[in-house]
Amino acid sequence: MSDSMMITAMTIGYLVIVLLVGLRARHGQTSSLEGYVAGGRHMGLLVLFFILGAEVFSAFAFLGGPGWAYSKGAPALYIIAYLALAVIVWWLIAPLISRLGRQHGFLTQAEFLSACYPTPRNVLGLVIGVISVLAMIPYLTIQIAGAGMLFEAATSGTIPFWLGSLLACGVVAAYVYASGLQGIGWTNLLQGAMMVVIAWALGLTTAEQFFGGVGDMFRQIQSEAPEYLTMPGVGGMGWGAFSTAILVSALGCVMWPHIFMKFYSAKSERTLKRVFMLYPLYSYLLIPLLVIGFAGVILLKDTPLDSPDKVLLTIVVELADLPAWVIGMALSGALAAAMSTAANLAHTSATILVRDVVQFSPRMRALPEQKALSLTRYGVIAISLMAYLLALVNPGSLVSLLLGAYGIIVQLLPMLLGALFWRRSSQTAAFVGLSVGAIITLLLQFGIDAPFNWHPGFCGLVVNFAIFITLSLKRKDASSRSPVESLTPQS
């Protein structure tokens, strides 16, 4: 058997295992919408830990992360810094969101915010829903395209891009359709554990094989290209851009709907806190992957890559003298990162599409629960298919759509924090802050240059917070309760 056949066979075998685990998870669930969307609010420590870890670390961990280390050097640490710091925000707000979700039956992020800030006909919920879906579909497309690229490179073209991305997308859609969050839970447990083991094995093997160890590798970089190992690295990401990117990403991470909505699924607030407590250790997964990127600084010195994202694949598949089964494992690990995130994105965006967008119309809101559930399942298939087609066409505007839509979602953070913690929060102030913050972010993202090279979203957030706080303080008839305290219990 040739090497590429062996790699292909191993990877297909891996996909079959993931599929079986995902489909099996549907047994023993009650067929309720809450069960499908939030695991019946009964997810335990182990499964929730791996859901969160595997959804946060996407194809970007195996492709973009090493690519940053290889092409920019030290600024790549921004990725590990913000992914670790994000846990502080989760720690502060997730237990409250989980509790309120249980009390009021919330299943989406838009439902939460529109209950705190009531608008005529609930139009805020619709707007949040539409923008969320617009941010999540490009994100899903990037995961599916990443899977296709991984397949093609690791099997030396035996599995072309279109087939590789179809396989990954099809497996994900099948188990999310069948098993909902339970399917995601068990497959993410498998995939999350694989990612950790494979990342460490690859990172240490690469350093050992080419340099005799991680320390020796960095010493060699120190003598040949020391500029990669300290700020500002290569390519001039200054301290301002680096620091604001870390802060806005750490703060904004919680606003990704697929992360926010997982808070509803926890068995208890204590379970959530245990998950978060262990989470920083999971983020160490990025260290060996960055090591591979740094290895590329020396190994690819004479033949620089035109696409830095391919640095891990180039080193593992072409340069390193690894047996075919190790490459097969490496591919499976990287696919795990892409697919575990893709599953959460498809699941969450289908839920939002049905609950916040389709059911905005009063006629659809009266839909019986079982109808809404099957609509959500078809939504998973429709969204996966759309993302697959987008991956094939690969429109250049995809990343802009992602940045633009997500840039707006992050601007919901001040009003979320206000709703949770601040009695003086004024609804008008929240909407003015949100609108101005979103406009500034979009303007700096696509129009003019941000001041001091700061992150556009950070600039928007600073102005947004300032407006929200100032206008809220000016209000005379301040309520004695914060928006969440004013919620009337439904049951």
Added chain:
Amino acid sequence: MNNIKGMPSKGMLLYFAVCAMAMVWPGALIANRIDPIIIGLPFFIFWYVAWIFALFIGLVISYRQEAREGADDE
């Protein structure tokens, strides 16, 4: 905001803020060098690994504090 159940103490909030500041400007400025190389990592990279561990320890302490307060309530 102190009357919300299950929030970290003021001391722990300060600790988390220090962890965040250490990873951005100006906190990270003092670590911006290659030597000494510790556990195989250049100092600037080791700095982040160490602060993530510090963050983990902080979360463990906060968890235990909050669990104890929760027990007092009941």
